[in-house]
Amino acid sequence: MNDPSAASPGPLPTIPPLVALAMRPLPLLPLQLVLGGVLQRIHRRNPALFDRLGPHARARFGIRPIDLPFAFVVEATPPRLSVVRDLPPGLDARISASFANLLALLEGRVDGDALMFSRELVIEGDVEAVLALRNAIDDAQLDLAAEASSLFGPLGVPVRRAFEAARGHVIGSSGQASS
């Protein structure tokens, strides 16, 4: 009997190096404006999201997609996101994984511990703060395509479809459970 829960082996795909190279000259400000807007919207729609951070509410997290030529600095209180070429020193914690795995983690489509076991997720710094952030995000059941498309007003529907198509291409329809 086939098991519908069967997770196929193998990691999610990474961004091809040539594509990453082509993205290197792109300006970061437009991306920062869009992603910052997404974070603000997520916070407005889920005001209790970062309650789970507890004493780590003011922690600064560095998030580096290992297959992209830029990284993110994220703060929960107040919600703030910066796009940077290189992570600055002095962060509370650094999280590294492929862009696809980071996206899938944000939407709760993969299990963070499983990514640690398979060495696809690297954590440095304050492990407790990272764990609190992971649990807060996992409970929030984020839909990034819905959150991002809501920034585009009347163009939201086609933008959402484009986001969903891009997400499906990067992480599949349901991530780890069926990737």
Place this chain on the structure above:
Amino acid sequence: MMELICPAGTPAALRSAIDAGADAIYCGFNDETNARNFPGLNFSRDEMRKSIALAHGRGARVLVAINTFPRASAVELWHRAVDDAVSAGADALILADIGLMDYTARRHPNQRLHVSVQAAAANPDAIAFYAETFGAKRVVLPRVLSVPEIAEITRESACETEVFVFGGLCVMAEGRCSLSSYATGKSPNMQGVCSPPSHVTYEQTADGTKSSLGGFAINRFAVSEPAGYPTLCKGRFSTAQGAGYIFEDPVSLDATTLLRGMRNAGVTALKIEGRQRGRAYVESVVRHFRHALAALESGSETDIASLKPFTEGQASTLGAYRKTWR
């Protein structure tokens, strides 16, 4: 059919467990009264009330774990957890401490009690004590017993038995292990945290990753080598006999192939470990065992390899259920 008891560290995970086919979900309050007291995890009082109402509406039960051992100076915290779980409508309380069982049996005589694995009740006499003294209806058996031993205990006990079928594997006598406490001053028994993340560090080196607990280096993983939790019991040590894993390899329990044996042993319920895991784990593992139970009932075969991506060290074991060392 045996019941499927599933973990939830957040309300979202509880909903995932129900969607995937859980008969019951176990969870705890966000404090040191439960043995998975990790940051950002667990339920506020309000979340517990709402989650129990939601579960009941979907035909699932909620078992509240209050399974650490109360500190002498703060027993009130544990008493309040019991009172609040009862008033929230918990279908059962999972308790480890005999003082707390006594409190619950006296204060809430109609509340169903389960004996936590943390109580390490591993023989019929111990189980009979809990059943006769406090009216316990079920015991969660320690993961140190073979299937024939489980069958014998179940046959001789008035209590229902519940056994773990998947997830993290404690090789120590649960509720008695002091390894985490030795390294960090905190333990799953008292503070609800084994290897608290506040005491864990990962250092990236040219050769891979070094994990430390409480300042003690406990493992080094090569760049692509599968890893496990940063617990002392799954650390690598240098001894006079050589270097390597002394207590246990980083590996997860997977008893999918033993479900028939568990049923024949008279086991009432199967438990999935992992309240600290994400929704993706809960969804996939619960669905897998729901499917495996259906296959058991219909007499067909089931896929046994599908849960490997969720296992520590990318490997699984039958643990003590199939003892080969005695």
